[in-house]
Amino acid sequence: MPTSSRADGPQPPAAISTAGLRKSYGDKTVLDGIDLHIPAGSVFALLGPNGAGKTTIVKILSTLISADGGQAQVAGHGLATDPQAVRAAIGVTGQFSAVDGLITGEENMLLMADLHHLPKREGRRVAAELLERFDLTEAAKKPASTYSGGMKRRLDIAMTLVGNPRIIFLDEPTTGLDPRSRHNMWQIIRELVTGGVTVFLTTQYLEEADELADRIAVLNHGKIAAEGTAEELKRLIPGGHIRLRFTDPVAYQTAATTLGEATRDDDALTLQIPSDGSQRELRSILDWLDTAGIEADELTVHTPDLDDVFFALTSTDTTHTNQRKETVR
Structure with missing residues (x-):
């Protein structure tokens, strides 16, 4: 790829x-x-x-x-x-x-300051500031093992x-x-x-x-x-689509006849249209529905996520089925 x-x-x-x-x-x-x-x-x-x-x-x-x-x-x-x-x-x-769990959080910090050859006073200042920054001041005197x-x-x-x-x-x-x-x-x-x-x-x-x-x-x-x-x-991964779901069979048939590129599911009254999920393509679909006077009961946009990317690029199992994430609009 x-x-x-x-x-x-x-x-x-x-x-x-x-x-x-x-x-x-x-x-x-x-x-x-x-x-x-x-x-x-x-x-x-x-x-x-x-x-x-x-x-x-x-x-x-x-x-x-x-x-x-x-x-x-x-x-x-x-x-x-x-x-x-x-x-x-x-x-x-x-x-x-x-x-090191055997010493306190503060002692861990001071040990690092010594390893960086900071002067004692500077090391204590840096340690205190970082412990406060990371919300560890109250626990600073407790063993890190706790x-x-x-x-x-x-x-x-x-x-x-x-x-x-x-x-x-x-x-x-x-x-x-x-x-x-x-x-x-x-x-x-x-x-x-x-x-x-x-x-x-x-x-x-x-x-x-x-x-x-x-x-x-x-x-x-x-x-x-x-x-x-x-x-x-x-965007490297194919499979993005817009899904239209209808409850009115007449509206569904009209849309299916007009949208020749759509994949039909006659039982569920849904159409699946290939799409990259861009705002331009979504607006085009919505404009077409308005112009044709067709009202879909649900419009769902699917775009591949990083799970899809990861599996496509690293999986050696050709039978793996990618999980899809859909966002209802």
């Missing part, structure tokens, strides 16, 4: 860029030529099934492991030529919390921010969180980006990518299967 093309013209400065990034373990190719351009101050979401290579990309870009080939720059620094400068510019929150999952995740990100990174890698940051904690985390991510931080997000929650990301890439079998905005990716 073709990937979504980027707009013509000069691209904004990249916080992260890669060209031909490759990584193998033995005879297993994990990354097979990854090209990325992630503008500063944006959220980039990387989707993919388990084992697709998402965490491997994060580990390479955060200098935890080396690539076998290709080039990459993070915050303007080459991974191979200046890894220390890359480390100074980034923060990483992995799938598994780095919080924190809920959402609190531990907030503390984890607060610890990541001690060094004031301009680029943050969040590797499946909301895995295991309840819906309320997930939404709180989304708000934190939005606030980070508003402050100019670039966020590289890996997730298996398609709703999360749809909510947060400026651009999304789908990784499958070590390659980028598609990349673009959420709306661009949704």
Whole structure:
């Protein structure tokens, strides 16, 4: 399936860029030529099934492991030529919390301040500000082992921010969180980006990518299967349609006769018209109904969602039936 093309013209400065990034373990190719351009101050979401290579990309870009080939720059620094400068510019929150449960939240923060070589007074100030920002002040003196999952995740990100990174890698940051904690985390991510931080997000929650990301890439079998905005990716998948439902058999027959391209369901008195779901096409259908003096009892618009995109780009099961999302107008 073709990937979504980027707009013509000069691209904004990249916080992260890669060209031909490759990584193998033995005879297993994990990354097979990854090209990325992630503008500063944006959220980039990387989707993919388990084992697709998402965490491997994060580990390479955060200098935890080396690539076998290709080039990459993070915050303007080459991974191979200046890894220390890359480390100074980034923060990483992995799938598994780095919080030490045996010490308090405040002590976790102060430990990070020490690791960043902040003076004692500065470290205490930064720790206090971040604990307040993430609504952890009341729990600061309690052992982190007593924190809920959402609190531990907030503390984890607060610890990541001690060094004031301009680029943050969040590797499946909301895995295991309840819906309320997930939404709180989304708000934190939005606030980070508003402050100019670039966020590289890996997730298996398609709703999360749809909510947060400026651009999304789908990784499958070590390659980028598609990349673009959420709306661009949704347009890659066929199957959008407008459904008209009637209760009057005469109106139904008149509409069915006139709309030759519509798929009929004579039992349900419904017509399904291929459509990309655009406002222009919807207006055209409504204008036609008004002109013809035909009144449909229900008009439903279906457009493919990220579930459809994900399954179409990554599923090897040709018998898989995509779930469809319909919006009643």
